[in-house]
Amino acid sequence: MEKRTELYRGKAKTVYTTDDPERLILHFRNDTSAFDGEKVEQLDRKGMINNKFNNFIMDKLEAAGVATQIDKVLSDTETLVKRLDMIPVECVVRNYAAGSLVRRLGVEEGQELSPATFELFLKNDALHDPMINETHAVAFGWATAEQLAQMKSLTFKVNDVLKQLFDDAGMLLVDFKLEFGVAADGSIVLGDEFSPDGCRLWDKETRKKLDKDRFRQGLGGVVEAYEEVANRLGVAL
Numbered sequence: 612m613e614k615r616t617e618l619y620r621g622k623a624k625t626v627y628t629t630d631d632p633e634r635l636i637l638h639f640r641n642d643t644s645a646f647d648g649e650k651v652e653q654l655d656r657k658g659m660i661n662n663k664f665n666n667f668i669m670d671k672l673e674a675a676g677v678a679t680q681i682d683k684v685l686s687d688t689e690t691l692v693k694r695l696d697m698i699p700v701e702c703v704v705r706n707y708a709a710g711s712l713v714r715r716l717g718v719e720e721g722q723e724l725s726p727a728t729f730e731l732f733l734k735n736d737a738l739h740d741p742m743i744n745e746t747h748a749v750a751f752g753w754a755t756a757e758q759l760a761q762m763k764s765l766t767f768k769v770n771d772v773l774k775q776l777f778d779d780a781g782m783l784l785v786d787f788k789l790e791f792g793v794a795a796d797g798s799i800v801l802g803d804e805f806s807p808d809g810c811r812l813w814d815k816e817t818r819k820k821l822d823k824d825r826f827r828q829g830l831g832g833v834v835e836a837y838e839e840v841a842n843r844l845g846v847a848l
């Protein structure tokens with residue numbers, strides 16, 4: 612396997628083509644961004660932690676029957692993945708109220724949500740990732756109704772698996788975002804990453820924030836918190 616050209620440089624990762632047209636390399640950088648790229652900082656070790664964390668989580672999901680992009684880990688910060696035709700719709704499940712939900716609806720942060728909620732957002736930084744519904748996604752051709760149904764059921768399955776995994780390690784999975792893509796055979800596959808950059812995790816007892824909200828809110832100890840999450844789960848760093 613040979614690394615070829617840079618295909619796309621996103622806010623946190625760079626995507627490279629390889630000599631295999633069906634495989635890409637995801638390079639996890641130290642760049643940490645918030646507010647649609649308005650606040651950006653380099654956080655030492657973050658790329659390595661997120662790469663290893665993502666591989667650990669996707670392994671667990673694969674074992675639970677969720678098809679993921681992972682092919683193999685190439686280095687501390689690089690992973691070989693299946694090339695997917697990404698669906699530009701982000702799937703969000705919330706178990707507790709936080710973030711934009713609190714701001715939009717004026718509800719209290721930390722309130723447990725029963726049932727867990729499911730939301731769709733258009734992946735578009737210029738428009739600040741606006742919330743959309745299924746009919747928008749179908750009407751504008753971003754995803755088919757069948758794909759959306761699968762994405763929703765897979766996202767809830769991921770929630771079931773990970774809620775338990777984090778609970779066993781003394782953490783609450785508050786919410787998370789997933790990105791799916793279409794594989795060469797037309798199936799829906801989990802792509803992108805699952806890391807503290809794209810979810811909220813709180814300590815179960817103290818509710819200390821252990822995710823990117825530490826960066827957004829200038830709380831400090833961002834990488835230390837990501838490391839603590841990885842250590843609690845037993846991810847080898």
Ligand SMILES: Nc1ncnc2c1ncn2[C@@H]1O[C@H](COP(=O)(O)OP(=O)(O)O)[C@@H](O)[C@H]1O
Nearest residue numbers: 621622623624626680692693694695697802803
């Ligand atoms: N398996 C994959 N195949 C193709 N593209 C992918 C895959 N996984 C993630 N991507 C895309 O690669 C980019 C990853 O870089 P990232 O820094 O997260 O970008 P962004 O700033 O767009 O969120 C994203 O646009 C994501 O949708």
Ligand SMILES: [Mg+2]
Nearest residue numbers: 621622623803
């Ligand atoms: Mg991203």
